[in-house]
Amino acid sequence: MSQQETEHKSEWPLWEVFIRSKAGLDHKHVGSLHAADAQMAIENARDVYTRRMEGVSIWVVESKYLHTSDPDESASMYEPANDKIYRHPTFYNLPDELKHM
Amino acid sequence: MTVHSFEENFEEKLEKDIAIEPRDWMPDTYRKTLIRQISQHAHSEIVGMLPEGNWITRAPSLRRKAVLLAKVQDEAGHGLYLYSAAETLGISRDELYDQLHSGKAKYSSIFNYPTLTWADMGAIGWLVDGAAIMNQVPLCRTSYGPYARAMVRVCKEESFHQRQGFEIMLTLSKGTAVQKKMAQDALNRWWWPSIMMFGPPDDNSPHTEQSMHWKIKRFTNDELRQKFIDVTVEQAKILGLSVPDADLKWNEARGHYDYGKIDWDEFWNVVKGNGPCNKERLETRRKAWEGGEWVREAAAAYSEKRKQRSRQEAA
Numbered sequence: 001m002s003q004q005e006t007e008h009k010s011e012w013p014l015w016e017v018f019i020r021s022k023a024g025l026d027h028k029h030v031g032s033l034h035a036a037d038a039q040m041a042i043e044n045a046r047d048v049y050t051r052r053m054e055g056v057s058i059w060v061v062e063s064k065y066l067h068t069s070d071p072d073e074s075a076s077m078y079e080p081a082n083d084k085i086y087r088h089p090t091f092y093n094l095p096d097e098l099k100h101m
Numbered sequence: 102m103t104v105h106s107f108e109e110n111f112e113e114k115l116e117k118d119i120a121i122e123p124r125d126w127m128p129d130t131y132r133k134t135l136i137r138q139i140s141q142h143a144h145s146e147i148v149g150m151l152p153e154g155n156w157i158t159r160a161p162s163l164r165r166k167a168v169l170l171a172k173v174q175d176e177a178g179h180g181l182y183l184y185s186a187a188e189t190l191g192i193s194r195d196e197l198y199d200q201l202h203s204g205k206a207k208y209s210s211i212f213n214y215p216t217l218t219w220a221d222m223g224a225i226g227w228l229v230d231g232a233a234i235m236n237q238v239p240l241c242r243t244s245y246g247p248y249a250r251a252m253v254r255v256c257k258e259e260s261f262h263q264r265q266g267f268e269i270m271l272t273l274s275k276g277t278a279v280q281k282k283m284a285q286d287a288l289n290r291w292w293w294p295s296i297m298m299f300g301p302p303d304d305n306s307p308h309t310e311q312s313m314h315w316k317i318k319r320f321t322n323d324e325l326r327q328k329f330i331d332v333t334v335e336q337a338k339i340l341g342l343s344v345p346d347a348d349l350k351w352n353e354a355r356g357h358y359d360y361g362k363i364d365w366d367e368f369w370n371v372v373k374g375n376g377p378c379n380k381e382r383l384e385t386r387r388k389a390w391e392g393g394e395w396v397r398e399a400a401a402a403y404s405e406k407r408k409q410r411s412r413q414e415a416a
């Protein structure tokens with residue numbers, strides 16, 4: 001059975017909450033909550049996660065729409081980046097007298 | 102990966118202080134123990150609103166009222182952070198509520214004591230939140246990611262709780278003789294239940310070793326209790342109040358306060374449901390849940406109606 005089928009019928013759906021703490025910064029995941037719909041999720045998120053002015057913008061996404069990578073495949077998933085240290089600026093040997101680079 | 106290597110991988114993460122995240126492999130017993138621990142904690146935050154909620158309408162000034170209201174609202178928030186952390190382990194919110202309302206789940210016994218006077222608001226903030234902070238700060242480094250992150254938020258918010266409580270105690274203890282007496286009486290009644298909040302003594306706490314290994318507990322009950330007593334006794338001196346323990350004495354050799362015998366029979370009796378307010382607390386929670394039924398249904402119906410309307414408009 002899928003998780004949805006086992007879910008209690010009466011339970012409001014679960015939402016993931018993302019908050020921008022100030023203009024110029026990314027929204028960051030802060031937790032989740034239950035709400036009947038998106039508008040209520042945003043209002044609840046304000047009360048639960050921004051009681052001390054922690055945010056200037058809120059995103060909510062119903063949890064079932066979130067797709068994630070499989071942690072058990074992390075090794076092969078991120079392996080291609082492992083041996084490519086030449087993607088970092090420190091890989092290059094340049095003379096000390098070289099400035100502003 | 103074989104089960105064996107899953108387990109090795111898990112142990113290695115524990116060893117290296119790498120957080121365990123919801124979709125990572127974890128032993129079943131770790132998952133179950135965490136669900137129990139986090140949900141007990143969540144229930145405590147929620148039930149913990151009741152003793153203080155009792156005084157919101159009778160706070161002595163608008164300032165005190167606003168502060169108490171904000172504090173109680175924070176506790177609701179703490180409950181919600183923790184419930185959502187528990188849900189990442191695969192239990193539903195309804196199941197969690199059900200465990201609380203059916204009496205299957207436990208919550209901190211301290212909330213089964215009544216709040217008789219305004220000074221109890223001071224004693225609770227100072228002692229009960231103080232003890233909670235002592236317990237919770239190390240949990241910010243607990244091995245389970247969502248739990249640790251919830252605890253970071255909780256701890257950030259807790260410190261005002263303790264300070265506002267101490268301020269109430271300070272004001273009363275510098276007030277009239279009657280006010281000071283009220284503060285002393287509150288300390289007398291809350292002291293022992295507060296130091297019991299750390300749980301049974303280490304030699305009677307069979308799961309401590311496993312929990313410490315899993316890093317879901319970072320200090321033993323007695324270690325935390327001692328730390329709390331050492332700090333709090335000094336604070337009582339500032340208030341000019343006396344801690345109701347005749348055996349309390351600074352032990353130079355240990356570098357700690359020695360304290361009197363704790364009445365564990367009382368503790369277990371309250372845990373078993375025979376405290377002064379166990380029935381009342383559970384009944385209040387059940388009534389709130391049942392009374393909210395129509396609101397939950399109406400909100401769900403309204404959301405369904407809006408979905409249908411927007412589908413029609415789109416068609």
Ligand SMILES: [Fe+2]
Pocket residue numbers: 146175176179255259
């Ligand atoms: Fe709290």
Ligand SMILES: [Fe+2]
Pocket residue numbers: 176230233259262
């Ligand atoms: Fe608190």
